[in-house]
Amino acid sequence: MSNRNFPLRTAAYALCAVGALAAGGAFLAVGTAHADAPASGANADAAPSVAVQTAKAMRESVSQQIVAYGVVATAGANAATVSLPYVARVTRVLVQPGQRVARGAALFIVQADPAAVVALTQAQSSATLARGELARTQALYRDNLATQSQLAAAQKALDDANQAIAAQSASGIAAGAKTVTAPAAGVVAQVSAAPGDQVQAGSALAQLVGANAGDAKTPNVSLGVEAADAALIHPGERVVLHALAASQQSMQAPGQIAMVGASVDAQSQLVDVGASVPLAGTAFLPGTRVRAEIDAQPGTWWSVPRSAVLQDAHGSYVYQVVPGNKAHRVAVTVKVEHGDVYGVDGALDAARPLVVSGNYELEEGMAVRLNNPGGAQ
Incomplete structure (x- = not known):
């Protein structure tokens, strides 16, 4: 009898096992669902953020930097030509080019x-x-033996002779040897006469350039700039000279703009700009070729690194970090450019950090992570 019921018992055991497995699977599924629920909620709450570096926004004096090239002591206002107002023969030359x-x-x-x-x-x-003729005419006139017109003619003859002497004396004509001296301190740029030369009146004997005292109204450095840049430069603006020679890279001298040309030179296609720079006692000798940095259009602007300024179809803009570590876009207008710094105008807030790196990934209101310990926070 027990053998006859064995199949029934086996079937019953199998059904119980299947029910237990089904119940266990349902329990595991529910447990897993409950375990995953908190993680899914955390991911839903997390917002994307961008790591950025910031700097402090400041208002300060910023100018448009213009680079020009030129030569020391070639400005016409700083040169003097030595000549004679009469024909003469040169007997001796006492100086040579380059001599101070x-x-x-x-x-x-x-x-x-x-x-x-x-x-x-x-x-x-x-x-x-x-x-003598005037004296005789005056004696005759007193004796009524000469007329008034004769006396006037004698007086005129003497006046004409005196004027001729004055003209000759003013020209410096004298018999014998005469020494020609320097009209001002400077450097001999060129000697145009040699011993034995017969020079005509007004012909140049030599040319002197100023001693580089740097008078504010007398340029002693000649520069050339593009026409578009020349429109931005004005007399009185600061200029700094730098030597072009590799061995003199650290040598520089500050001065100011003295003159800005009003036309383009036909040969160089540049506008001539004269700078007045005190160079006495420096290694900037006449003829030295230089690079000049001109600070044009100085003004007080927001001084921001070049990397902070972005541009799109709506114009130039920067990002600042507002409370809550959110990015805020601020429209700006670039006024001047000085090396790696822009001078901009816009509604910036000095209390808010200015984003200088990572700004390409930002959008308005995006969360940011400040990534520059010790920088602007």
Whole structure:
């Protein structure tokens, strides 16, 4: 009998096992669902954020930096030409190019042309003769032996002779050797005459350039700038000279703009700009080629790193971090550019950090993580 019921008992045991497994599976599924529920809720609450670096926004003086190139002591206002107002022969040359000379230093020994000396002698003789003739005419006039017109003519003859002597004397004509001196302190840039040369009146004997005192109204550095840049430069603005030679890279000298040209040079296609820079005692000798940094259009703006300024179809803008560590877009207008710094105008807040790195990933209101310990917070 027990053998006959064995299949029934086996079937009953199998049904119980299946029911137990089904119940256990349902319990595990419910347990797993409850275990995953908190994690899913946390992911739903987490918002994307961007790691950024910030700096402090400050208002300070920023200028438009313009770079120009030129030469020391070639500005026309700083050069002087040494010449004679009469024909003369050069007997000695006492200086050479590149030599520094003081005011009144001897440059040449010359002798006036004999014809010029004769003209001076004739003027002196004419004056002596006219003086005597006037005295005789005055005596005759007192005796009623000469007319008023004769007396006036004698007086005019003497006046003309005296004027001729004055003209000859003003030109510096003198018999014998004459020393030609430097009209001002400076450096001999060029010597145009040699011993034995016969020079005409007004011909250049030498050219001097100023001693680089850097007078505010007298340029001693000639620069060339693009026409668009020249429109931004004004007299009085700061300029700093730098040497081009590799061995003198650290050498610099500050000064100011003295003159801005009003036309474009036909050869260089640049506008001439004259700078006044005190160079006495420096290694910036006449003829030195230099690079100049001009601070044009100085003004007080928001000073921000170049990397902080972005641009799109709506214009230039920056991001600042507002309370709650959110990104806030601020529209700006770039006014000047000075190296790696922009001077901008806009509704910036000095109390809010300015994003300088990571800003390309930001959008308005996006969460940020400050990633520069010790920087602006």
